Amino acid sequence: MTDDVAVLGAGMHPWGKWGRGFVEYGVAAARAALADAGVDWREVGSIVGADTVRGGYPGYVAGATFAKALGWQGARVTSVYAACASGAQAVSAARAQILSGLADVVLVVGADSAPKGFFRPAGGDRPDDPDWLRFRVLGATNPTYFGLYARRRMAVHGDTVEDFAQVKVKNAASGALNPNARYRKRVTAEEVAASAVVADPLRLLDICATSDGGAALVLSSMEFARRRGAPDPVRIRAVSTVSPRYPRTVLDLPDIATDSAVAVEPPAETFRTSIARVAYEEAGVGPEDLSLAEVYDLSTALELQWYEDLGLCSEGEAAKLLREGATAPGGRIPVNVSGGLASFGEAVPAQAIAQVCELTWQLRGDAGDRQVPGARVGITANQGLFGHGSSVIAVR
Incomplete structure (x- = not known):
């Protein structure tokens, strides 16, 4: 092409x-x-x-x-x-x-x-930035946000802390095979459960580190x-860098309190779903064509959310997909065979590039012990603060 x-x-x-x-x-x-x-x-x-x-x-x-x-x-x-x-x-x-x-x-x-430790907002006060507001007004640091998201999945879809732990177990096993990973040690579900609570229900081993x-x-x-x-x-066949569809991200509280006319319908699709959709449309492929996916597992629960956002399964079916072994090496659609952020931690400007590096090695057949047999199409996915989408599709 x-x-x-x-x-x-x-x-x-x-x-x-x-x-x-x-x-x-x-x-x-x-x-x-x-x-x-x-x-x-x-x-x-x-x-x-x-x-x-x-x-x-x-x-x-x-x-x-x-x-x-x-x-x-x-x-x-x-x-x-x-x-x-x-x-x-x-x-x-x-x-x-x-x-x-x-x-x-x-x-x-x-x-x-x-x-x-966790990342703090940089660059001074930014009252027009919804993420700054989340930190400073709500006190919702990233780990707090991850915990709330995990709680939502538990309440809406029935996910369990055992499901979250299995994401870490899967990714740590892959990371143990990756010479570039920071953490190269297998982890058991019992070790995840025994690690310190950071933002209930997430434990220390549910959340990625910060790295160089x-x-x-x-x-x-x-x-x-x-x-x-x-x-x-x-x-590289597609790069999706779309923004969300939220007409009034920063609320004007007096208007909200006195004028219901500013209320809007929620978008037809979530931000992360739109990131993947645009990538698929540009590449002319769909979830059924994928050989592997590298997603931004800031927490174990967020990896499960990406399964649904990428269309690897229906809404609410992510934990089932995990339990079936579909996203593990040898499964129908391996996810984070690099080890993901669970094994690397965040080196922010490098990570989306590192995801493409992994796709490159996999599609060339150069991934060694973590090789996905016959890999032909791969997708990456993450999102950046202030409404930055991120997805790359690579083919061979």
């Missing part, structure tokens, strides 16, 4: 708590991706960096920061920020440059050096790939 772009290389800096700057992680990942692609840095026509708000000014201009660290060579530079969806926005920008003819080869890089790490991709036009002897590369 003319709208495909080739994934020539993928590279990562292992996740962990290394105590060093994000630039080091990003450069290591970039060099690994370039080596994987067999492309020299001087051949790259454009570099797109996914920003981190925790790296000071260099983090706000990540594209230029990584270009400088690799050695100025005249490439176009782009820096993007979309919270947890920053990596997908970077892939989208790179893809647009390739398809428009602005560059034949684009390097995409994201890296982070994360604080200990980096990921990079070398993308190119199909013509460049063929010239370089790669006639059948992994190809």
